[in-house]
Amino acid sequence: MKKSLIAGLACLSLTVTSAVPWAVLAAPKKGIVTDNGQSTLRPITSDVAVIAHRGASAYGPEHTLAAYKQAMQMKADYMEFDLQMTKDGHLIALHDETLERTTNAKELYPDRAPWQVKDFTLDEIKRLDAGSWFNAAFPNMAKKEYVGQRVPTLEEAIKFVKQKGNGKVGLYMETKAPNVYPGMEEKLIDILKKTNVLKDKHLILESFSEESLRKLKTMAPNVKLIQLYTADMLKGKDVYQEFKRIAEYAAGVGPSKELVVPTFMEAAHQNQLLVHPWTVNSQDDLAALLSLGVDGEFTNNPDLLADLLNKPYISHGAASGDVTDSSAVLWARANGPANIQFEVSSDPSFKHRSIVTTSHADAKHDFTVNVPVNGLKPDTTYYYRAHTVSSKYTVNGSFKTAPEQNSLKPMTMVWGGDTGGQGEIPPYNTFQAMSALNPDFFLFSGDTIYADNKTPAVPNPPSETVQDFWSKYKENRTDAGLRSLLQKTATFSIWDDHEVTNDFSGPSESLTPTGLRAFKDYWPISGERSSADKLYHTYSWGNTLDMMILNNRGYRDPNTKTDGPDKTMLGEEQLKWLQQQLLDSDAKVKLVATSVPISVPTGKANARDGWANGDQVDPNDPTGYENEFKKISNFIVEKEIKNVFFVTTDVHFAQVIKYDANQDGKTDYHELISGPIGAVKINPGTLDPTFGPESMYAEGDFFNFGVFQVDPANKQATVEIRDENGKIHYSHAFQLEE
Template identity: 65%
Template sequence: MKKRAFLPLSLALSVSLATGVTSDKRVAAKEADPQSALQPIASSVVTIAHRGASGYAPEHTKAAYEMALQMKADFVELDLHMTKDGHLVAIHDSSLARTTNAEEVFPNRSPWLVKDFTLAEIKRLDAGSWFKKAYPEHAKKQYEGQKILTLEEAIHFIGKKNKHAKLYIETKAPDVYPGMEEKLVQILKKTGYLKKDKVMLQSFSEDSLKILQKIAPKDIPLIQLYSPGMLKGKNLKNELNKAAEYAEGVGPDKALVTPTFMQEAHRSHLLVHPYTVNTKEEMAEELSLGVDGMFTNFPDELLSLKKKPYISHGVASGEITSTSAVLWTRANKPSAILFEVAEDPSFKKSIKKIAGASRQHDFTAQVKVDRLHPDTTYYYRAAALPGSFSATGSFKTAPAENTEKPLTIVWGGDTGGQGNIPPFKSFSAMADLHPDFFLFSGDTIYADNPTPAVPNAPSKTMEDFWAKYKENRTDPNLRKLLQSTSTYAIWDDHEVSNDFSGPSNPLTSTGYKAFKDYWPIQKERSDSEKLYYKYSWGNTLDLIILNNRGYRDPNTKQDGPDKTMLGKEQLQWLKKELLHSDAKIKLVASSVPISTPTGKPNARDGWANGDHIDPNDKTGYEHEFKEISDFILKNKIKNVNFVTTDVHFADMIEYDPDHNGTVDYRELVSGPIGAVTIQPPKLDSTFGPKRLYAEGGFFNFGVLKADPKNGQMTVQIRDENGKIHYEGKFSIS
């Protein structure tokens, strides 16, 4: 077993020596947030120059190594193969074909494997000229004629250029090269690099690492590399626990790095160094997940990103009207955020706004942009000054008043519950439909469920609530959706705690503040914790957003004329908006269902009492919903659709509360995006529901398409891959 103790303090000693930092700093870094697994366990995030600065110069050549050192990378990576006559050489591929002119010099020796050539033969090859054709933007004359280096030559060159340089060496295909581990250790010892603060050794081969474990000093850090295929179908926790027996860390393909991966790796006290991270967007994503370092072809890009404030969790737009939008982003530290908005992606003529990202709001920032044109696509970007990295997005403004335009929206909720955490495939499928906006219908986080961000749930502090939002924003699929369209976000119970009633829950204000910090919300909706508002998309659709949490009486209270979910003021507002709406579609966003009994016995959480479950349990909110229902019927308000999630299955319901054979309103239900899946139960019959479709047991989202010209509304339920499970067409004439 490796002499890397299993306690955090012992890990601190070994890791700090490997990365050149003190154990005191390492411990301080770990104790900064003892809850979250989504933070480095090392005291600093290291930059590993992948094959040297291989984005700028031919990989594994003197030019690439020297450039990596000039850029002050923490480590220079070397890949090793062995020649026919037993020399270790620095090259990534097992074949010479891609990065040399071997085919030209030795035309009859296909497939030009390193193991089939002597060192003298390999030294005849040009290992630099190929770069001009592959990367012409970075090509230089001096790259032509670069040579493949032996391990000793590479070490001497790197050490001569910088005596403090550290190496990160991989044994490639060790099963092809028996004895390469012994040769590697001999050369490192001979050159003075067989020291814990000079080298880290890595391999995809567990066997190779275990050989190195036996023959190298016990304090030399070993790193187990993983491709996606190596972990497919395996128990992640078991695999990482096994790696922890001999390795100090893991080097996963960047696609493997998720909150779950980070949690299991850091629980096993393993460093996480993903490969190969080459764009600033990807670098910011990996940093948001709490990696301890990363391999990159562009070490200067990572180093410059880390030195200055940067946008850490993407951007979002929301609360769209025909002339305004709210823009959101988050930086990694205090900074001034520059927002730019333009009608063209080049930003030649842009609106500029500055907002401060402060610790008080977890470094999130929002601005409202006015005087926009209706029915227009806008591009925007945000940068944390003085940093130069920008995160970009786009949105479309609502049509002008009294106009009717086709419209596509997506909706869903229930994200991050019961162990279902990022990534969420549904968000990518939503983005692929290019919707006009996304309605996030509640349970945008599960503050009361344990996840890597808050393992010791429920969330209690503001930092816990913020951590939950950041965790979901590590999902590239969610960022893809948020950056491609606008969002209207509503809260439900899990933004605070299960089935909470706002006025009586001591965490309401904390959950509300975190919700407001992490979603683009207009002051008109957020002031005084209001959260209800109406948005119009011309005369096609009025989106009426309810606040089903902030004003409600306790769920345990007996239903009756004096029990409220919405509060008197919001209820009267809802009636007024329904009555005055001349839109083809009235879409009422309610975070709880009408006829599916939710909550607990004698503490119903939705509108329904659930008479069919227990006729003596009168703890729903049916009196209040009956007032809404009667108002719709009395005033003959047409095309009212209540849209919700919350119940963790899909449902399409038509209502005929007066039993006259006419559909008076509908309920459109989707979900979950990422939470436990449930089978549809029997509906409460109070308001005359008729099921058109119901399906559970799968992740799903809803799509609504309005075609006012043809007087038609189409509603779909799609699974996380975008496949349609239900489609209904309804008249909106």
């Protein structure tokens, strides 16, 4: 983009406030509580539990007194004991049904394969070394004191934890393979009575066996029971019905960690069931599950979870956005008031870090921060890491700055939209497929949330408070693929209708200030775009591409208004700005990022939401915004502006369209449509004929995204439509005109 335009943009940004009558309403109120009061993606307990999985088993030999001691030193809330039963009827703390993996049974009893616990007496098991194996397997964690550790009985384990934990550490016990050990439940209850912990409020019993849990329920009706689940156990089941059923006997569920998604959390919490996933060891995974509202986590690393729970931390990943050749905006969210620090460097090891910047996260912005970073070098990959200054937990990311102004460098972008609508909620596969392509940037083309649809974050829609809107953004950020993509490349985000409510017109919709506020809180948006809430701006990739991001919502007249010369979607200033950008751009490609389509009729009859009025549906429909788009189309044709591509999503199918607006047999511009990423899937229909469209490709009923590449050396631009798994459904190379 030419330098002369930058000053013009600065002037424009000072004059748009009067065109946005609701902007003055957007000032946040004081004393905001960030919990929206209805989300099922929050704990139902007052304290999230740190459950030491077999003790601090990342640091010492599992199910030994040494591992239990370490877990208590690391502030674990619960100690987990897996229970097996010896040949002579004693309960011991051991995970496996055999002794081979975690003891020296094979060496001490070489002729007794397969060394099953049920074939050994307690006296025989007490002779085994249960610690040396750990030193051999994990030499970096080895300690002399682990040599000679013994397999504890359940009674010994209980007494040790109660004594060393001063009665503050809870007991969490699993009946392993109860079908192998008849009478296990009776033995367990007897020991709990004998050790005087049966009535302990911090006692929890768990099992994969429903039969075992129901048996325990009859013997100890007041003890909390947790139904464990593997993926296979839930395969083909309706989790809402399943959890309603087990709530008869269980106080909670213990799922394999990959099962925990918003739908799972909603089903459990609606039935007042605790959610304790297993086994969660990396701090990224621990934080991700906390963002889903779990009530506790089984972990081999209790210190890492305790650190997250005791100090503010980065809760929903990080992101970069609105990148230029010398600047970027960094985004992160903490789970409470905190100072968030970013380190930025072109060195991935950060040995030579160049920039350190800190910003305060407060309740007014739901503990999110947007931090500008300036003074960067063009065409350079930068790495960043974010953390709250009180926490060791760090989130890493990267982005690439644009090439310098007059350079011609190849470019790859991915684009898509429509996430979280009509019952389609995280997890999404599409973002992983996008990330795998290593794009230069991601254009999020609108409907980044569905504020007006029911989801676990807002079970009673529509979103009305800013807390509701914030909850929607947090819900989509629970998707691991989205977090991965946002941390891997820069993002340019634009809003469409569902960031507020379906088919809204900014100045006439009372929720617009609230929706806009949340949108700006949750995306890395530059001051140039957020200034006066204008949101439109041009970003350049050297001389390869100028991307003109439109604000199709903030200035529009009501959809129901009859179309005519005075009806507007963009507002007079934005329309003139767009025409000037197109005219002055000397980039090979002019990419117009619009949140609504040109020739696909959207909205409803007599209230068209896109530019088209739907002539082919109802020739008498007086709505739409065709008069305004005609000004854009005529301008492109009359000024002979080449290589213009309009890019959008919104309509929930993929389509590539070429336009011969003046009917002279030559293509004047193209429209590229992808989507949805995660919303209802629709099949293409008939195009409105006003601007001379010709469909080159159309396909619906699948999740998809778009890829747009520019190869200036070969004077080509290529579009691809890929499905959620990354498979190419359509590809076309456009020869760029000189």
